[in-house]
Amino acid sequence: MSLISSGPRVIVALDFPDADAALSLASRLNPSQCRLKVGFELFVSAGPALIERLHALGFQVFLDLKFHDIPNTVAGACRAAARLGVWMVNVHASGGRPMMETAREALESVATSGQRPLLIAVTVLTSMDDGDLAGCGVTRTVAEQAHYLATLTHEAGLDGVVCSAHEAGAFRTAFGERFLRVTPGIRPADAALGDQKRVMTPGAAMGLGSSHLVIGRPVTQAQDPGAVLTAVNREIADALA
Ligand SMILES: O=c1ccn([C@@H]2O[C@H](COP(=O)(O)O)[C@@H](O)[C@H]2O)c(=O)[nH]1
Secondary structure (H helix, E strand, O other), rough: OOOOOOOOOOOEEOOOHHHHHHHHHHHHOOOOOEEEEOOOOHHHHHHHHHHHHHHHHHOOOOEEEEOOOOOHHHHHHHHHHOOOOOOEEEEHHHOOOOHHHHHHHHHHHHHOOOOOOEEEEEEEOOOOHHHHHOOOOOOOOOEEEHHHHHHHHHHHHOOEOOHHHHHHHHHHHHHHOOOOOOOOEEOOOOOOOOOOOOOOOOHHHHHHHOOEEEEEEHOOOOOOHHHHHHHHHHHHHHHHO
């Protein structure tokens, strides 16, 4: 199965309250520019029907529901996601290696013609720094904890991780190019950080080792989302040249 190399590197986070708002933004974008990410707020509000409508517009969809539960429950959720035909789905690596292995096996069991959603795992949220981790009782630094969880993810046979761009280069070196580094916390130079703490510009992130960039508010709240995406894609092309 072809895992990564083709298709846009940018994944736009559709963090909207309902289907109408999400479809309005999607209609202003082009599937050649980006993939789309559907998270908790939108999926709880709009459900599987929205995924079908985004597919009908030609977009590949990352279903970002960050499953974190016992292995049997997560495996069932992954099978349900596969039935929606999404491009990518994710779990929390802190759910443990047995849970991640069970999730991977569940997806492999429903693969048709070798096709299944990519399965990646969240390491340390990009909204967290060392102090936030300590507040959760984790005594490792963000870099150490993210590396520990990425190692578990790799051992479990998943396709990659969600991490910040700050860790992406180390993970590419440790686990190889085919192990995806999907990085939120991406901010064009003049953009507001909001609640993100481990941030990087699109060009710097691709230069340092991200495989895909997740960008939400800098695109979705822009006057001209298409123009922002065009600029981001140009920055990515320059970084990869
Ligand atoms: O560590 C993580 C994991 C997921 N996210 C998600 O990415 C987008 C980022 O949106 P912005 O508006 O660009 O901040 C959002 O949907 C998060 O749920 C993350 O930010 N960090």
